[in-house]
Amino acid sequence: MSGRTLGGFVGRLAAVAALAAAAVGVAPSAYAVPSFARQTGMACEACHTVFPELTHFGRVFKANGYILSNVKQVQDVTGKKEELLSLAQMVPLSIMAQVSYSQMKTGVPDLASAGAPGIAQNGTAGFPQQLSLFYAGKIAPNFGAFFQITYGNDSGTIGIDNTDLRFADTTLLPDNSPLTYGLSLNNNPTVQDLWNTVPAWGFPYAASNATVSPLAGTAIDGAFAQDVAGLTAYLYWNESLYAEVGGYRSAKQGQTNELTGGAGPLDGSASNAVSGFAPYWRLAYEYNWDRHSLEAGLYGIQFRLFPGGAPGGEIPLSGPVNRFSDVAEDVQYQFVSDEHQFTLAGTHIHESMSLDASTAGGTNPKDSLSTTRFWATYYYRRKIGGTLGYFSTTGSTDPVLYPSDATLPSGANPGVIVSANGSPDTRGWMAEVNYLPWLNVKISAQYVAYNKFNGGGTNYDGVGRNASDNNAFYLLLWFAY
Amino acid sequence: MTIVTRSLVWLATSTLLTMGAAARADEPDAASREHAQRIAITVCGTCHGPNGNSVQPKYPRLAGQNAHYLAAQLKAFRAQTRGDPDAIGYMWGMAAQLDDTTIEALAAYYAGQKAEPSAKGPSATVTRGREIYEHGVAAQGVPACSSCHGADAHGTQEFPRLAGQHAQYVLKQLASFQSNMRNVAIMHGVAQNLILDDMDAVAAFLESQP
Numbered sequence: 001m002s003g004r005t006l007g008g009f010v011g012r013l014a015a016v017a018a019l020a021a022a023a024v025g026v027a028p029s030a031y032a033v034p035s036f037a038r039q040t041g042m043a044c045e046a047c048h049t050v051f052p053e054l055t056h057f058g059r060v061f062k063a064n065g066y067i068l069s070n071v072k073q074v075q076d077v078t079g080k081k082e083e084l085l086s087l088a089q090m091v092p093l094s095i096m097a098q099v100s101y102s103q104m105k106t107g108v109p110d111l112a113s114a115g116a117p118g119i120a121q122n123g124t125a126g127f128p129q130q131l132s133l134f135y136a137g138k139i140a141p142n143f144g145a146f147f148q149i150t151y152g153n154d155s156g157t158i159g160i161d162n163t164d165l166r167f168a169d170t171t172l173l174p175d176n177s178p179l180t181y182g183l184s185l186n187n188n189p190t191v192q193d194l195w196n197t198v199p200a201w202g203f204p205y206a207a208s209n210a211t212v213s214p215l216a217g218t219a220i221d222g223a224f225a226q227d228v229a230g231l232t233a234y235l236y237w238n239e240s241l242y243a244e245v246g247g248y249r250s251a252k253q254g255q256t257n258e259l260t261g262g263a264g265p266l267d268g269s270a271s272n273a274v275s276g277f278a279p280y281w282r283l284a285y286e287y288n289w290d291r292h293s294l295e296a297g298l299y300g301i302q303f304r305l306f307p308g309g310a311p312g313g314e315i316p317l318s319g320p321v322n323r324f325s326d327v328a329e330d331v332q333y334q335f336v337s338d339e340h341q342f343t344l345a346g347t348h349i350h351e352s353m354s355l356d357a358s359t360a361g362g363t364n365p366k367d368s369l370s371t372t373r374f375w376a377t378y379y380y381r382r383k384i385g386g387t388l389g390y391f392s393t394t395g396s397t398d399p400v401l402y403p404s405d406a407t408l409p410s411g412a413n414p415g416v417i418v419s420a421n422g423s424p425d426t427r428g429w430m431a432e433v434n435y436l437p438w439l440n441v442k443i444s445a446q447y448v449a450y451n452k453f454n455g456g457g458t459n460y461d462g463v464g465r466n467a468s469d470n471n472a473f474y475l476l477l478w479f480a481y
Numbered sequence: 482m483t484i485v486t487r488s489l490v491w492l493a494t495s496t497l498l499t500m501g502a503a504a505r506a507d508e509p510d511a512a513s514r515e516h517a518q519r520i521a522i523t524v525c526g527t528c529h530g531p532n533g534n535s536v537q538p539k540y541p542r543l544a545g546q547n548a549h550y551l552a553a554q555l556k557a558f559r560a561q562t563r564g565d566p567d568a569i570g571y572m573w574g575m576a577a578q579l580d581d582t583t584i585e586a587l588a589a590y591y592a593g594q595k596a597e598p599s600a601k602g603p604s605a606t607v608t609r610g611r612e613i614y615e616h617g618v619a620a621q622g623v624p625a626c627s628s629c630h631g632a633d634a635h636g637t638q639e640f641p642r643l644a645g646q647h648a649q650y651v652l653k654q655l656a657s658f659q660s661n662m663r664n665v666a667i668m669h670g671v672a673q674n675l676i677l678d679d680m681d682a683v684a685a686f687l688e689s690q691p
Contacts, residue, residue, distance in 0.1 A: 041574020041575065042570065042571050042574040043574075045570060046570065057528060064523075070576075071577070072578065170523045172519065176531060291537055
């Protein structure tokens with residue numbers, strides 16, 4: 001969701017550092033939308049193995065613009081039977097809540113105790129951690145929406161969350177194979193995607209927002225979620241071959257132009273403003289046989305960013321830019337039967353950075369960063385199951401991008417969110433068990449274990465904290481109606 | 482065949498024949514057929530395959546299915562009178578807003594599609610299944626399936642085609658008849674004494690049939 005914690009960095013390079021910090025480990029938004037079930041009259045299992053993971057039918061429903069509706073419509077037509085209006089007699093609204101409890105292996109310093117830091121209370125209750133309202137469903141004959149607004153207990157505010165507005169239609173080619181074509185207007189690169197491999201939809205589907213996140217993450221890995229607006233066009237042939245291109249531009253929330261007092265134009269107080277458009281592309285192929293489904297694909301984006309500054313430290317949005325070029329591969333295998341649901345999925349993202357706008361501040365001129373994640377999920381009768389996942393981020397050492405000192409105004413360096421050796425390398429495992437008493441209610445227990453955190457296994461922050469101190473237990477009640 | 486099951490077969494046959502005669506008066510026109518083809522490929526096809534030859538065994542193959550039977554099932558989904566689990570979870574919703582014309586046209590579309598032969602080959606189970614299909618299981622009072630569904634398992638307008646159907650789908654339906662979740666008196670009578678191994682065998686045989 002919006003309002004991500006960007007770490008405690010200030011100064012000229014805050015923007016780049018913040019971008020690096022934004023992506024990983026922050027609680028992802030969550031998605032489960034019973035309004036689709038009401039609209040289609042179909043049970044959750046038609047579109048999901050277990051929410052939020054999509055089945056083939058769910059992917060096709062999404063590609064078709066969320067418009068499949070099996071409820072009575074209020075309609076209007078012309079004399080030539082052109083549809084002017086087709087409005088469900090029921091508003092497709094849903095509410096989703098997450099209530100959670102998070103506990104780290106070792107608490108973090110309490111910055112309130114200056115000089116001789118104590119430990120912040122370890123064990124955080126989120127009630128709710130997140131509460132979302134969705135408009136999810138058909139708007140017009142070929143126009144549908146997935147629109148989410150979210151209250152988060154970290155920001156304590158309500159804000160725009162993942163949004164995907166789609167126009168879509170399907171035509172039959174001469175050989176009678178269906179070709180779906182559409183447009184997506186969305187605010188998070190990959191949120192429009194159909195597979196549960198990409199950053200916006202991959203495992204973990206829910207995570208704590210009360211633990212420590214590693215510094216580094218690639219740009220496509222959620223760093224620009226709800227911070228951009230993108231228009232993409234896609235083709236989906238025979239429910240198997242998928243191709244998409246589009247572009248994103250900054251669409252910042254809560255950003256005020258210092259001169260006009262309005263939402264724009266963006267000025268030097270805006271950090272990481274996109275120069276022009278960030279091109280996005282996606283290619284994927286899915287093959288279905290018997291109860292199996294296999295997908296392999298590629299996706300990528302290239303951001304050209306003005307680092308900008310912050311109010312009081314403005315940097316003009318002109319001159320050199322920092323380039324973040326992300327190319328990723330993804331694979332997903334699903335076995336879906338009534339008894340057993342098994343999924344193997346993963347993605348590898350490689351990012352090349354050219355930091356022309358930040359080298360004067362001491363960054364390397366070029367850096368690279370790679371993230372790999374894969375996981376296996378099993379459910380028995382969609383009732384009880386679990387996921388085991390691995391994650392790894394490796395990249396160039398850059399002590400400016402991944403600093404060793406999070407010096408606070410008090411002069412203390414509490415460590416924790418820094419890297420003593422300037423390396424972004426982070427690696428670990430996640431295990432999760434889930435129980436669904438009903439298909440729209442999930443109870444989860446999750447454990448995240450780090451072998452390496454911000455470049456080290458032991459004393460990674462230079463003040464005595466080990467990677468495993470950030471291991472965390474997370475208990476979650478997640479439901480949607 | 483016991484006297485009771487013979488009577489049930491006769492009763493169901495005569496009732497369905499009467500219904501079938503009435504329904505055939507309502508043939509879909511060209512526009513309805515075109516509309517139905519589009520729905521069949523772009524909506525139904527996601528599960529049942531664009532021409533009704535579904536690849537996933539959860540979803541029945543509809544290609545070559547008898548039109549009257551298909552229409553009756555769609556109407557039963559719409560009326561929420563067919564109550565096996567996937568009917569409730571999937572088809573009650575999908576059929577909720579279908580009008581009679583579209584139902585007849587969809588049924589005609591699938592009836593007109595060529596059923597692709599299954600890749601399933603002969604086996605001991607298939608041989609046992611053929612025996613049950615053709616002769617029933619006398620000791621348990623199970624009648625021959627072929628007496629209603631035909632020697633080639635292509636059915637009639639009243640009784641569904643079973644040839645080439647996914648074995649897993651047939652098995653689930655037999656279980657639903659047995660438990661009466663899918664409440665069809667004649668099939669409950671047939672299935673109530675069928676043991677699982679025999680269901681397996683007859684389902685495997687049916688899947689192997691062209």
